[in-house]
Amino acid sequence: SSGINAEWPLRPGEPLQVDLNAFTISMWVKDTKGNTDSGYVQAENGFLRVYRHRSTLYLQVGTATTQCASCISTDSSLKHIVITWSGSGSSNGMGAFWINGVKVYTFTNFNKNYVIASGPTIY
Numbered sequence: 001s002s003g004i005n006a007e008w009p010l011r012p013g014e015p016l017q018v019d020l021n022a023f024t025i026s027m028w029v030k031d032t033k034g035n036t037d038s039g040y041v042q043a044e045n046g047f048l049r050v051y052r053h054r055s056t057l058y059l060q061v062g063t064a065t066t067q068c069a070s071c072i073s074t075d076s077s078l079k080h081i082v083i084t085w086s087g088s089g090s091s092n093g094m095g096a097f098w099i100n101g102v103k104v105y106t107f108t109n110f111n112k113n114y115v116i117a118s119g120p121t122i123y
Helices: none
Strands: 022-030 037-042 048-053 056-061 064-068 078-086 095-099 102-107
Touching: 022 037, 056 078, 056 095, 064 102
Parallel strands: none
Antiparallel strands: 022 078, 037 048, 048 056, 056 064, 078 095, 095 102
């Protein structure tokens, strides 16, 4: 047995079954909060968060945060958001934000060699 939850991908409210040193997060959002804050993904204890403040989209991994300024509209249209990050290997610290299939931001040297330990629940 691999120890990985049989219902992969992870569903909200489930605990993280494995250590993560890389991930891709994909979500559809229809934000009705306008120009205020919105939280999209959060792990228990704040080890992983994706949230919006006005038109800036944020990714927090551990205590490090990167942001994509002016990359997301605040209207209530349906949006597809994809975020990637790698904390190991040849792409260590690299990632990107995509909105509706368009790469809007690329980052490097972000939280290199970091691992999100198994255990926290994803919301």
